[in-house]
Amino acid sequence: MSLSEFWDYLVLGVMLGSLYAVIAIGYTLVYGVLQLINFAHSEVFMMGGYGSLIVLTLIDPGDNPSVAMGVVLVTVALLAGALFGGATAYGLEKVAYRPLRRRGASRLIFLITAIGASFFLYNLAGKLFGRDPKSLPDMYDNKNLFSVLGAEINITEMLQLSAAVVMMIGLDLLVNRTKMGKAIRAVAQDAEVAGLMGVDIDKVISRTFVIGGVLGGVAGFLFANLNQVKFDMGFLPGITAFAAAVVGGIGNVRGAMLGGLLLGITETLTVPLFGEEWRYVAGFVVLILVLMFRPTGILGERLGRAA
Amino acid sequence: MRNKMMRKFATPLAVGAIGAMALTGCSSDSGGEDGTYKIAFQGPLSGDNVALGENMQEGVQLAIDEANAKGDLDFKLEYVAADDQGLPDKATTAAQKVIDDEGVVAVVGPAFSGPTFASSPAYAEAGLVTVSPSATNPDITKEENEYTSFLRGVANDNQQGAAWAKYLSKKLGLKKVYVIDDKTDYGKGLAKVTEKGLKDAGVSVVRKSVPQKSPDYSATAQDVVNSKADGLVYAGYYQDLSPFAKKLKEAGYKGVGISGDGSKDDKFIELAGDSSENWYLTCACTDATVEESTKAFSDAYQKKFKRPPGTYSAESYDITNMIIQEIKKLEGEVDREGLREALRKATYKGLTKEFSFQENGEFKGENVYLYQVKSGKIGYMGEVNSLIG
Numbered sequence: 001m002s003l004s005e006f007w008d009y010l011v012l013g014v015m016l017g018s019l020y021a022v023i024a025i026g027y028t029l030v031y032g033v034l035q036l037i038n039f040a041h042s043e044v045f046m047m048g049g050y051g052s053l054i055v056l057t058l059i060d061p062g063d064n065p066s067v068a069m070g071v072v073l074v075t076v077a078l079l080a081g082a083l084f085g086g087a088t089a090y091g092l093e094k095v096a097y098r099p100l101r102r103r104g105a106s107r108l109i110f111l112i113t114a115i116g117a118s119f120f121l122y123n124l125a126g127k128l129f130g131r132d133p134k135s136l137p138d139m140y141d142n143k144n145l146f147s148v149l150g151a152e153i154n155i156t157e158m159l160q161l162s163a164a165v166v167m168m169i170g171l172d173l174l175v176n177r178t179k180m181g182k183a184i185r186a187v188a189q190d191a192e193v194a195g196l197m198g199v200d201i202d203k204v205i206s207r208t209f210v211i212g213g214v215l216g217g218v219a220g221f222l223f224a225n226l227n228q229v230k231f232d233m234g235f236l237p238g239i240t241a242f243a244a245a246v247v248g249g250i251g252n253v254r255g256a257m258l259g260g261l262l263l264g265i266t267e268t269l270t271v272p273l274f275g276e277e278w279r280y281v282a283g284f285v286v287l288i289l290v291l292m293f294r295p296t297g298i299l300g301e302r303l304g305r306a307a
Numbered sequence: 308m309r310n311k312m313m314r315k316f317a318t319p320l321a322v323g324a325i326g327a328m329a330l331t332g333c334s335s336d337s338g339g340e341d342g343t344y345k346i347a348f349q350g351p352l353s354g355d356n357v358a359l360g361e362n363m364q365e366g367v368q369l370a371i372d373e374a375n376a377k378g379d380l381d382f383k384l385e386y387v388a389a390d391d392q393g394l395p396d397k398a399t400t401a402a403q404k405v406i407d408d409e410g411v412v413a414v415v416g417p418a419f420s421g422p423t424f425a426s427s428p429a430y431a432e433a434g435l436v437t438v439s440p441s442a443t444n445p446d447i448t449k450e451e452n453e454y455t456s457f458l459r460g461v462a463n464d465n466q467q468g469a470a471w472a473k474y475l476s477k478k479l480g481l482k483k484v485y486v487i488d489d490k491t492d493y494g495k496g497l498a499k500v501t502e503k504g505l506k507d508a509g510v511s512v513v514r515k516s517v518p519q520k521s522p523d524y525s526a527t528a529q530d531v532v533n534s535k536a537d538g539l540v541y542a543g544y545y546q547d548l549s550p551f552a553k554k555l556k557e558a559g560y561k562g563v564g565i566s567g568d569g570s571k572d573d574k575f576i577e578l579a580g581d582s583s584e585n586w587y588l589t590c591a592c593t594d595a596t597v598e599e600s601t602k603a604f605s606d607a608y609q610k611k612f613k614r615p616p617g618t619y620s621a622e623s624y625d626i627t628n629m630i631i632q633e634i635k636k637l638e639g640e641v642d643r644e645g646l647r648e649a650l651r652k653a654t655y656k657g658l659t660k661e662f663s664f665q666e667n668g669e670f671k672g673e674n675v676y677l678y679q680v681k682s683g684k685i686g687y688m689g690e691v692n693s694l695i696g
Contacts, residue, residue, distance in 0.1 A: 005529075009529060012525045012526050016522070132546075133546050134578070135553075135577070135579070138580060152559075154557055227524070230546075240522070267526075268525075271527055271529075271530060272526065272533070275517075276526070276527050277490065277516045277517070277518055
């Protein structure tokens with residue numbers, strides 16, 4: 001692999017990694033406040049993909065949308081993904097997890113419920129939308145915009161990267177600088193005491209789900225734009241993003257970002273070096289290596305505190 | 308219906324279910340009427356793949372109706388449908404139903420390879436011949452299977468791979484080809500044969516596997532471009548080829564692309580859009596609406612079923628006529644095993660191709676047909692060998 005080829009793959013790896021990072025944040029946020037691995041998050045992601053597909057199909061942009069129309073379409077599709085993702089996550093918390101929390105169910109029951117909800121949602125999607133893959137309608141002509149050290153960056157890649165970066169910065173500010181972020185961190189540290197101090201725990205947990213869901217939904221749209229929409233599209237990216245959250249140190253938002261990028265780059269570089277079939281092997285070898293030397297993940301020393 | 312019966316008998320647990328199954332199994336047993344021979348078709352007539360099954364069923368029906376209407380037979384022909392939904396677990400029941408019907412002397416089908424594996428042992432035991440117009444898995448005819456009643460009326464997957472290699476090396480004169488399989492049995496088998504064929508023709512080959520459902524085809528697309536290959540073989544299905552084709556176009560791949568019957572579906576064009584343009588696709592099936600030799604068939608089909616013939620309609624029609632020809636030759640002495648042996652040795656010049664079989668039931672010819680996506684449509688080009696010339 002020559003240096004210029006290396007750059008090509010590195011750029012692709014950062015693109016994929018930023019997507020994993022955005023999904024991983026959803027796992028890590030929920031883990032922070034509930035100590036729950038929300039396996040249904042992959043379905044929140046999937047619903048985001050369908051949300052954007054449905055809205056774009058309704059608009060029906062035709063064959064060659066103009067540039068202005070393209071901007072509108074991307075914005076609308078992104079918002080639709082966010083809305084569907086957020087709504088799914090909200091519903092999930094309300095219907096599946098809140099009743100369990102009220103009854104003080106054990107963690108194992110939460111976990112099984114999460115897996116059950118995941119199965120339910122993706123089969124429901126298969127039933128409602130069909131089990132065939134679908135492509136998003138063309139929103140723009142995917143031209144190369146510019147090149148970085150010989151690696152061409154096209155519109156899809158730029159969109160993916162910028163959306164991910166904006167969301168990650170926004171989330172980081174939200175968690176660290178706002179009152180809501182403070183409440184989330186408080187619940188993550190010690191829900192009971194936070195409750196005694198006047199924090200509405202239910203509301204905070206619900207909002208945390210919605211934030212994670214919005215990010216997951218937008219990621220669903222970005223993934224659909226990169227690949228295609230399918231009822232089981234959440235499974236593999238979901239598992240990988242969960243691994244990314246663990247690599248980074250679950251419960252830690254910056255860790256999730258770092259883990260996502262690390263896995264995305266590792267996976268992508270694996271393709272030219274060993275072949276696509278080793279993609280997940282390499283990703284999970286990284287997971288094991290990191291956990292061998294740092295069982296809490298790369299940034300995991302702040303475990304138990306969201307962000 | 309089975310549920311209703313169970314409720315009526317109110318027999319608890321499995322006893323009821325077994326009883327009901329036995330009842331439905333026996334009820335179709337009608338016995339051979341004098342001078343009437345039944346030809347069955349086994350394939351998906353309900354479920355996800357019903358469209359494929361109907362294409363073939365109508366070809367069979369047309370052949371039977373035409374033969375009856377002609378009036379030169381001293382026997383009558385009857386059609387029997389056996390629905391296996393294209394699923395292996397439904398195939399044994401479907402086959403048993405056909406076998407229990409003593410009037411049935413031959414079966415067209417099974418349509419799919421999975422059901423063929425599941426039902427062939429029963430057909431072998433019953434000595435009832437099955438001639439499939441469309442089951443292309445190469446392993447079906449392996450000796451150790453002992454599917455002694457199976458005859459294949461179509462080029463198998465390996466022959467498709469060989470055709471790719473021939474077309475890319477001889478006709479297009481490519482120097483370096485990137486061969487990808489999708490890690491399914493189908494894809495791996497195809498890719499292996501293609502790789503060998505290309506290497507024998509002196510073409511250098513980059514061989515890779517990309518398992519189905521890769522989250523991101525960009526890296527592989529980039530690898531194809533970096534390899535400087537002037538041809539790409541994708542042995543897999545359209546679900547995966549579609550996003551891959553898009554990424555190839557974005558990565559700036561300008562070479563030739565070819566894939567097989569797993570991708571020869573309008574869905575490929577729907578999903579991949581512009582990126583599907585110029586992709587070559589092959590199939591062991593001809594396009595009966597275009598070929599000169601099947602024009603009359605196509606018109607008759609259109610007239611009877613109010614739609615043009617589909618994939619494998621014409622082949623099913625041919626196979627049915629071949630069976631009828633052999634029944635005629637036996638002159639009243641028709642039993643299942645006799646007809647099976649007659650068919651095994653028979654040669655029939657059909658509308659689509661010549662049908663004859665090897666000792667193990669394998670199809671003798673290597674008729675693979677080439678298509679290419681042009682302006683958003685899968686356009687028919689013709690038989691690969693004749694295109695190479």
